[in-house]
Amino acid sequence: MLTVAAMLAVIVAAAPSAAPKTFSRDVWPILKTRCVNCHQAGEIAPMAFTSYKQTRPWAAAIREAVLSRKMPPWHAAPNAAHAFRNDRSLSNAEIQTIAAWAESGAPEGDPLPAYTPPPRQQGWVLGSPDKVVGIPGFPVPKTGPLPYSFLIVPLHFEHDTWVRAAEFRIEHRAVIHHINAFIRSPGSSFLAGFPIGPIFVPTVAERGKTREGERLFDRRQLLLGYEPGYFPMPWLEDGAKLIPAGSDLVFEMHYNPNGTEVTDHSELALYFAKAPPAERVVAIDTLRDLDLQIPPRDRDYHSKATMTLARPARLLSIQPHMHFRGKSMAIRAIYPDGTQSELLNVPKYDFLWQTTYVLKQPLELPAGTVLESVAGYDNSPDNPFNPDPNDTVKWGDQTFNEMHIAFLELVIEAKGDPDSLFQSQPKMIGTQTSGKH
Ligand code: HEC
Known part of the structure; x- marks a missing residue:
């Protein structure tokens, strides 16, 4: 009669795919493409997974996070009727690989000479912008809450301008609840009469003020919003947003103080369509x-x-x-x-x-x-x-x-x-x- 150990040896030998998962061969390729964009120094996750040594202590937590689908952060129920272009979730096979690795003691396997994450995005993800508009230093105090604050920036466009993409580059992600950039057409009632240049705090009633019969899109339209989880993407192959001649950009900024005083200089880039879109x-x-x-x-x-x-x-x-x-x-x-x-x-x-x-x-x-x-x-x-x-x-x-x-x-x-x-x-x-x- 075979001992249990001998039986296991036979099974393992007969099924090479059941070979223990290792960090270097099986897990690192997943982390590299699906996790380290956030899990590396300077990014939003609190711990880095850019070496075996850094990752090993987290093996049990990683197993738990991927099995419960807490990580990568993606909250749509699986098997949606319509697929999403920016779906961050892992496949079942990727989840099983990570779980099996953690359950078998999280071995490194043959070490790689280096675990090199993809190069960090330097500058703008969508390439060199046609125009950049910046927040000229928002002083975020140690404690809050802070009210919605606004900034009006004239664009000085002499012609109607099609924008095929826009991108936020955020300086202090940790203290930003959201920033919305609105397009305000000339003559709009939206924050009419507020000064151009300084950051100001209108009342809710002042923000809601409209003119009788004014059309919604003549008043304002949303160009782009930044919130945690944001990733820059063009909207469509042959689609763009329209900025009417003479429009202003209006930033609606909501900062969430977190105990550290900072001054935020986040920026917004615009990418013009080369030809009028369809x-x-x-x-x-x-x-x-x-x-x-x-x-x-x-x-x-x-x-x-x-x-x-x-x-x-x-x-x-x-x-x-x-x-x-x-x-x-x-x-x-x-x-x-x-x-x-x-x-x-x-x-x-x-x-x-x-x-x-x-x-x-x-x-x-x-x-x-x-x-x-x-x-x-x-x-x-x-x-x-x-x-x-x-x-x-x-x-x-x-x-x-x-x-x-x-x-x-x-x-x-x-x-x-x-x-x-x-x-x-x-x-x-x-x-x-x-x-x-
Ligand atoms: C879009 C950014 C992002 C991506 C991608 C991402 N994480 Fe995270 N992760 C975070 C942030 C931020 C936190 C801390 C806040 C939290 O727990 O939600 C975190 C926390 C965790 C934690 C701690 C969970 C806990 O319960 O404390 C684990 C483990 C983890 N991530 C594993 C992973 C793994 C494995 C991947 C890839 C398969 C991944 N993450 C992908 C941003 C990310």
């Missing part, structure tokens, strides 16, 4: 519920938002946005014929990762499509991030208030009118019954 990319923030009201200690509050497309468009990306009580968001399309399609499901929303989910293939949405987002919140004391479970929580800027927005990027023909997307003028922020500010 399609126009537009961003909207109107799939939102401004009237959400979460009762104290409610652990399963749901808020629903809908909007109906008045014209056909293609969906390019979705970005769910909530604050600390946000726990899930699901977005679906209800087509005019009554059929439905789930567009994105984030079952475990994580406020620290505000990912934009970019569809691999922009999705055709016919006129009359209803877009619906359902957001779940946990206002119970069991939510470890809950700032105050006894609060009735309403819409507001600060993370102790809440939000429910599904930011969408839509594609229409280049000469199309983006305001024709809306059946009726959407409700504006600042006009709802507001929460604490």
Whole structure:
């Protein structure tokens, strides 16, 4: 009779693929392409995985993080109906390789002469920009919270300008909640009368001010947002955003002090289209519920938002946005014929990762499509991030208030009118019954 050890030896010999996984041969190639862009000195992850010695103590944590799909950070439920271009998640085979390595003692194998991560991005990811606009030093104090702050920068474009891509280069990632860059057309009511040059803090009412009958896209449109998890990408092969002649850029900046005083000089690069594009990319923030009201200690509050497309468009990306009580968001399309399609499901929303989910293939949405987002919140004391479970929580800027927005990027023909997307003028922020500010 064979001993157990002898039986195992036979099995191992018979199945070379069951050879123990090693760091140098099996694990490093995965870390190198899927992890070290964040897990190296100077990047956002707190520990580096750029040598065997650095990685070995983390083997058990790495196994746990990949099996639970906590890492790499990617919060869309697997097997989505529509694939995402920027999907960071690991394949099952990659997960199994890492887990098997950790379970067999995390051996190095034959050491490589060096574990060299891909060269770090120097400068701009998207290449040499056509124009760069900078934040001229935002002083972030040690403690917060800080209000939304604004900066108006004139672009001095004499002609309508198509921008095929834009990129944020962020100086102090650790203290930035978000930065949005808006395009403000000449004559817009958006922050009209505020000075050009200095950074200022308007009230919520001042920010929401519009002119009677003013068209949404004449007032402002979102060019690009930065949040944790951001990665620069052009929008489309032959699509661009339009900056009308004479427009300003308006930066909306929300800094989150973390105990260290810094001055932030983040920058935004613009890349011009060489020829007029076939399609126009537009961003909207109107799939939102401004009237959400979460009762104290409610652990399963749901808020629903809908909007109906008045014209056909293609969906390019979705970005769910909530604050600390946000726990899930699901977005679906209800087509005019009554059929439905789930567009994105984030079952475990994580406020620290505000990912934009970019569809691999922009999705055709016919006129009359209803877009619906359902957001779940946990206002119970069991939510470890809950700032105050006894609060009735309403819409507001600060993370102790809440939000429910599904930011969408839509594609229409280049000469199309983006305001024709809306059946009726959407409700504006600042006009709802507001929460604490
Ligand atoms: C987009 C950036 C990013 C990528 C890619 C990434 N990580 Fe992380 N990782 C982080 C950050 C930031 C943290 C610390 C905050 C946190 O735990 O969410 C972290 C934390 C971790 C932790 C500690 C988890 C814990 O429970 O404390 C492990 C282990 C880890 N990462 C493993 C990996 C592995 C393995 C990969 C690749 C397969 C990977 N990460 C890819 C950014 C990243």
